[in-house]
Amino acid sequence: MTQDSELFTIPARRGRAARLSQGQSIQIVNTHGAQVVDTWAFSTEDPREFMSMEHIRPTLTRIFPHAGDDLVSNRRRPILHFAEDTSPGVHDTLMAACDDYRYGLLGCTEYHDNCTDNLFAALRNVGFPVTECPSPLNLWMNIPVDGAGGTTWGVPASKPGDHVVLRAEMDCVVAMSCCPQDILPINGEARAPTEAHYRILG
Amino acid sequence: MTQDSELFTIPARRGRAARLSQGQSIQIVNTHGAQVVDTWAFSTEDPREFMSMEHIRPTLTRIFPHAGDDLVSNRRRPILHFAEDTSPGVHDTLMAACDDYRYGLLGCTEYHDNCTDNLFAALRNVGFPVTECPSPLNLWMNIPVDGAGGTTWGVPASKPGDHVVLRAEMDCVVAMSCCPQDILPINGEARAPTEAHYRILG
Numbered sequence: 212m213t214q215d216s217e218l219f220t221i222p223a224r225r226g227r228a229a230r231l232s233q234g235q236s237i238q239i240v241n242t243h244g245a246q247v248v249d250t251w252a253f254s255t256e257d258p259r260e261f262m263s264m265e266h267i268r269p270t271l272t273r274i275f276p277h278a279g280d281d282l283v284s285n286r287r288r289p290i291l292h293f294a295e296d297t298s299p300g301v302h303d304t305l306m307a308a309c310d311d312y313r314y315g316l317l318g319c320t321e322y323h324d325n326c327t328d329n330l331f332a333a334l335r336n337v338g339f340p341v342t343e344c345p346s347p348l349n350l351w352m353n354i355p356v357d358g359a360g361g362t363t364w365g366v367p368a369s370k371p372g373d374h375v376v377l378r379a380e381m382d383c384v385v386a387m388s389c390c391p392q393d394i395l396p397i398n399g400e401a402r403a404p405t406e407a408h409y410r411i412l413g
Numbered sequence: 414m415t416q417d418s419e420l421f422t423i424p425a426r427r428g429r430a431a432r433l434s435q436g437q438s439i440q441i442v443n444t445h446g447a448q449v450v451d452t453w454a455f456s457t458e459d460p461r462e463f464m465s466m467e468h469i470r471p472t473l474t475r476i477f478p479h480a481g482d483d484l485v486s487n488r489r490r491p492i493l494h495f496a497e498d499t500s501p502g503v504h505d506t507l508m509a510a511c512d513d514y515r516y517g518l519l520g521c522t523e524y525h526d527n528c529t530d531n532l533f534a535a536l537r538n539v540g541f542p543v544t545e546c547p548s549p550l551n552l553w554m555n556i557p558v559d560g561a562g563g564t565t566w567g568v569p570a571s572k573p574g575d576h577v578v579l580r581a582e583m584d585c586v587v588a589m590s591c592c593p594q595d596i597l598p599i600n601g602e603a604r605a606p607t608e609a610h611y612r613i614l615g
Contacts (some may be wrong), residue, residue: 215483265466265509268564269501270518273563274507285546287514305476307467314487316472342543344487346467356558360477362470 218257219247224391226329228337229411230255231379236294236412239387244371245386245399246407247390249308249326249347252282252290252319255284255382258339262291264304264346274304274356281380282348289380294304298373303352305362308344309392317394331365337382349373352397364395420431420503423450425608426593427535428531430539432457433581438614441538441589443553446573447601448609449592450511451528451549456493457584461539462486466506466548476558482552483582484550491582499574505554507564510546511594519596526593535588552577554592554599566597577613 221227229237239248254260258413263285268274270283278296281289308330314323327344334341351373352367371394377385387409393402420442423429431523433439441450456462465487470476472485480498483491511514511530516525529546534544553575554566579587590610 234515259545261585263509265507269508272566274558274564285509287512287518304469304472307465307487310489313471316489343461346548356476356562358560360475360558362474362476364474382498 212411216410216412218408218410221387221389221409222325223389223406225384226326226333226388227409228333228339228386229386229410230337230384231382232286233379233381236376236378237385238314238374238376238410239350240372240408240413241298241369241372242371242408243405244369246405247352247392247397248350249330249345249388250350251330251345251386252288252383253339253341254284255316255384257261258341260286260290260330260340262348263343264348267304275302276348288370290356290383292380293375294378295374295376298369298375299352299370301351301353303349303354304346305354306352307390308347309390314394326388328388330386331376333386333388334384337384351382366396366399382385384393419612420610420612423589423591423609423611425591426526426591428528428535428588429611430535430541430586430588431611431613432539432586433584433613435581435583436615439587440576440578440612440614442574442576442610443500443571444573444610445607446571446575447569448607449554449569449594449599450552451532451590451592451607452552453532453547453549453588454585455470455543456486456492457586460543461545462492464513464533464550465552469506476503478506478550481522482500491587494582495577496579496580497576497578500553500571500577501568503553503555505551505556506548506549507556508554509561510549510590511592516596528590528592531590532588535590539586541586566599568598568601586605
């Protein structure tokens, strides 16, 4: 895998999007090690087709995707292939992207940066606006599920520099948001959201 | 709770929808005991607001809802209240509604009845068309999750006549589909989808 392509920043608390042709890959780097990156993919040809967590789970018969898995769309076609993962492989498919409503419920009285608005902004910036926020693949988000179905807001199991590689199985637009969650410990006990990075491969 | 209101049939393999005013409830009856009923709710005022599994899970910090829980929308407002449940309380929030793509992957070579198309047809029949199929609340669908996140296609834990009551927390349209799944055992080992029933209360 070439490492020579340009490295782009996803600023802390912000989103970015990139257009991939079928066969290209995107490497997403957890630069500081404890940052959750909410990730989406939309078919370039038809934005109504997108990577779908509720369609991935029955396909995998597993609630957590691993390297080697195909990640399917809401039409049950592979849209991304989860090609590489240098982290311990703890990612989440269960939780919606945070939004301003969520921060209101967590006690915020003013607007709080959030992954839903980051998605919309990132897609506008690449000329690919959408109006719905599908449930994201929450890279590095650690949500243990106990035997009774209870969930915990865990801290990431990843370390600085861990990366994943996602390969486009169709022409698609990938969006990523460095989650601005600073109330719950999902971005580490310090509750200090950081930047992350990505590059396009191939 | 009055039991005097008219009982309506959800035919086997088909969907139905009903309009509820805030404060009214819908009783959904698992008449024959082993039928999964995919269930959705949309705000009457704005169909872009709907009951959302990925927003319910972080609100409850649990992947399975129980009687007593508020079921929130994608704007994190209660849209339904899970008021009663006479069954053992085993329901699913993880799996997408089945669709024709799904049955194709399961080996079907011709069109197969499915919950996604049932949703669209049921909503058209009450003059409330939508174009997206949100992830449903799969009443009585039994999806055990093991410690590694693996899922199983279980058989329902319910018995004939079990019912749930869902109370509208805002004016909404509730849609239900008697899941036509007859390949996996989610509607019982007999793999024989059946009818269910509902009535409006209050």
